[in-house]
Amino acid sequence: METSQESINAERGWYVSAQQPEEAEAEELSPLLSNELHRQGSSGVSFGFSVFNLMNAIMGSGILGLAYVMANTGILGFSFLLLIVALLASYSVHLLLSMCIQTAVTSYEDLGLFAFGLPGKVVVAGTIIIQNIGEKKSACREDNLCREAMSSYLFIIKTELPAAISEFLTGDYSGSWYLDGQTLLIVICVGIVFPLALLPKIGFLGYTSSLSFFFMVFFTLVIIIKKWSIPCPLTLNYLKECFQIPNVTDDCKPKLFHFSKESAYAIPTMAFSFLCHTSILPIYCELQSPSKKRMQNVTNTAIALSFLIYFISALFGYLTFYGKVESELLQGYNKYLPHDVVVMTVKLCILFAVLLTVPLIHFPARKALTMIFFSNFPFSWIRHSLITLALNVVIVLLAIYVPDIRNIFGVVGASTSTCLIFIFPGLFYLKLSREDFVSWKKLGAFILFFFGILIGNFSLALIIFDWINK
Template sequence: MRAAHALRRRSRSAKDFGIIGQASWLSSVINLVNTIIGAGVLAMPSVLSHMGIVPGTLVIIWAGLTSGFGLYLQTRCARYLDRGSASFFALSQITYPNAAVIFDTAIAIKCFGVGVSYLIIIGDLMPGVVKGIYENAGQLEFLVDRHFWVTAFMLVVIPLSFLRRLDSLKYTSVVALTSIGYLVILVVAHFFKGDTMANRGDIRVVRWGGAIPALSSLPVVVFAYTCHQNMFSVLNEINNNSHYRTTTVIFTSIGSAGMVYILVGITGYLSFGNSVSGNIIGMYIPSIVSTIGKAAIVVLVMFSYPLQIHPCRASVDAVLKWRPLKRSSSTRSPNRSPSRTMPLLNSGKSIGNGRDDSMGETRFAAITTIIIVSSYLVAMSVTSLERSLAYVGSTGSTSISFILPGLFYYKISAPDSPLHQSIKDDDDETGDSESGYDEGLLGGGGTRTSRLKKDLIRTLSLALAIYGLIVMVVCFITNTFFIVAH
């Protein structure tokens, strides 16, 4: 108890931190928005075609609220860790040490699935890019063959995927913002121009397309908001990690992404109706404007693919090395992997991960090769971006967004938890309580109100974990056994 208490005393205020974050509020928001908005935005019009405009918009808002609450729980969990050391892995060591393998498995699945979706996007868009540049491309069949382009771009991304350090790719976040911004302008401009509405058919405003299509689209929306893998990096790097500042980072980031999703979803769906595909940008006829948009997305995902291989490799390595802890062992495993929290490298759904320096050359090459070959084979056989995002969303995304934040906070905030008691005692002594921030935001006060609020948040954290588990099971079963029949 005394050791835990001393640990909290050393990390209570910014002036006492050994390492103070240098990131501003604005840069933190930009990094988080870059992490959120990725391939998922391409499938939003298709989501609304299955759910209807009104129900689909409500689902997008609901997914944003639940994902935002998961991020909020992460900020509260970070208070129980040293400044600059917050990560899912660190939390697992003080809550569920023997469940750390589940976290690594979820990360591996998430990153592998996102990498596959990037290859699918390349295969979908490159034939259109070539047609926009070379009118007679159709005479050369291989130039409009998705398999050719997936294979060709593998020759580019493979060398990048074998890099141990990916710092040189961090500037692709600028490309990400430009690409996504151009995509939004492209979709909205075509909607107002009205050049895509000739054969769009009926529009579902309130009614949906059926239970199975709607449930199969839900994990796509969940995937679109998944940025929780990088939230701890934001908390570690931000210069002012007060409760108010971190909460506004979450609110601004989730709100911005939600508005983009709703805008692209509605205008894209109204442009093509129920004939819209799972990749909105691939539906526009070849032109200079659409070709630039497709090429920009291709460049974005091309440089994002290696950033998925990097954390996937480290997580697979950790799973292979994992051994259950004995009861007599401390919370720190002797085989513990390095911290998986490092500065954000990219937009997309990348995950700040640990160094690969501890991995032997042979093991490094073997794991990397298996991941690359497996993702290539899946991308060559799976042609539906929406289907790929649905599987990733129903497994890895639900784990990272809902289940892990909910379970970690529920366990760490238990009244009889030594860590919870130590932070409570420290708050009482320093007067720097978390409830003080909360009360300032809510306009309330009082010990009883604060206690009720903490109890409510703890109950909601368990509800979030249960909700994530239900979404995972229902959506996975729907996409696996029923979507084919549909």
Template sequence: MDPMELSNVNIEPDDESSGGESTQDSYTGMGSSEKAAISSQFANEDAESQKFLTNGFFGEKKLADYDDEHHPGTTSFGMSSFNLSNAIMGSGILGLSYAMANTGIILFIIMLLAVAILSLYSVHLLLKTSKEGGSLIYEKLGEKAFGWPGKIGAFISITMQNIGAMSSYLFIIKYELPEVIRAFMGLEENTGEWYLNGNYLVILVSVGIILPLSLLKNLGYLGYTSGFSLTCMVFFVSVIRSSVTTLLFPKRPFSWIRHFLIAAMIIILNNVLVILVPTIKYIFGFIGSSAATMLIFILPAAFYLRLVKKESLRSPQKVGALIFLVIGIIFMIGSMALIILDWIYDPPNSKHH
């Protein structure tokens, strides 16, 4: 290159030496019409998508740009992890022990490892789908993948799953709390008093303890009481209440009256379910074969196949997701068939709680 050509090259001053405005500052100072669009087919869907997908050069914005975005809670990572672990290990221990009693140690270990591997793959699909779909919310991914039916399907599955978890805790109260009271009072037999009736105790605990705790706006405070497995049910109530509020009142401001009524209706529904259903195994079986299968197998695979466009249908990733979807459908149909046959040939008996 000759000197004449070099003289025509416009060399920008170095950012650090000249103290000039950085490239990032120039980007954040541009108007909204001048900013580069994020490379996602759903980039304009919602502000939460913008915040989740931005990284690298587009990773910083001015404070004003976040005014309309979704802000997560303020609970620490440690408290959130402890609460989640406590909730999972609460009633889940009952299901694991029941499975081991019916399958044996060797087969139980094999099945446990298989479920763990499948769950990890399900989380992998959800993470990739969230990045492509531009949302961290399960119902939002369902809406982007299949419209209103997808959103309703995800909402119903999450609601059923959490109602099942709530019911398991209430079943423990219904059958075990009367025995604890009887032991403390030194009674040899159940005398028929109201405080030894599990149905009354379920209602009393729900109204006196669970409902007030469920009305808290910040669930992080419950991290200090998560040592008591009963409080784990509060998190399930809150998840359902939040889902119902988002679905039915997506753009309305917060209302304490609506907040209270939704929580109360959820607890009433759950109490009726626990009082009428005689055994906990049918709750575990039905919820596990329907809602849990949808959340773990079917929905993550379906969302991945629908939203991830950059991979062809014959790619190993898409083929794996398709196989995962088929496995989930087979599990759901097979499990539901076995449960229905069990209901027909082995009617519920309250002594098998």
């Protein structure tokens, strides 16, 4: 039986007025939504901590691959594509917040409920769970750079952290527990990830998110400084000293635009560089003095700062290695500056930044499970702890024992990511908004929806192309 809009409203105890879109937009925060936000967020999280949490949700290990993307698109090509994606991400958040005001709901799942009934709620919740638990492979050239989910982050920790620690050791420490990836992963999950994920509110992670942000800033500063530590082109300079080979200056000229077969991977890579939409509404619920305008400012600030860090790190990484930039930026520094203490420290910082993102991604996944199975139950610490424990066990087991599942999650992840950042916001707005279809907002929602369909299909085609080649 199809669920009517009236029955949905009655079930949630909310009434959506039949006001005109202009009146809805003029209303900064409806009383019903205000009460709900204050009930969930109590005193609220500060503007700064909200920005840090959102930036932590946006930025991940994918930052290591952006210099490679710039090398295959050119400086201006990269800048244009990254700016377009940032603007689209900000606009999709604007649509989400507008729908929250109109429907007086505070979760992505309930927007699906209002738009398409119970099936819509289940689809959105399932999409969030798959996206945040599984491995999102956004058709990047090297899939290890494109994982933005809990199990994939832990897989990176398991494989990379022991090697990063061993670089600081001079003796033979083989067999030590802190050099065994599985043991180290379990200790970290029990001692760090689980306690942080157990926190009842996402706002409490503002401190760890600010630490993750400063790790990313430190990474960017090191990239800038090390640009003058590596002469260009390093390999040719070495050969010239030994064999008197003349220098090839073209290798040290930055390209404003560049197109090759590798350029095709740049679009989906950047399309998911600002994926944070599963965390938007949980952060909105706990924001101090919540309003649509204030949350949009949080989003715009987080996206702008992320854009700045993305662009600067990619630019100076590219200007360091030019056409020889590695698909994983730090590999180039390991090759040309081996045993450099600063580079080794940066690698540890990036790994800890990735680690501190896991609890933040955990919150939307746990909320989605709760919304599906326990939406009508009051909060319970026992249920909260059991769901948190179950999710942590699942992601640890995936990271340790099922690394090859990335091929399955790669296809699904490309679809779920596209849905969350482009398709769902556009589709829901087209369904829920009472504006004329020829209005600017609905036209923008349609463009967002259509762009998501194109990017999703393009990503899947590239993933399948990679499989065939391998």
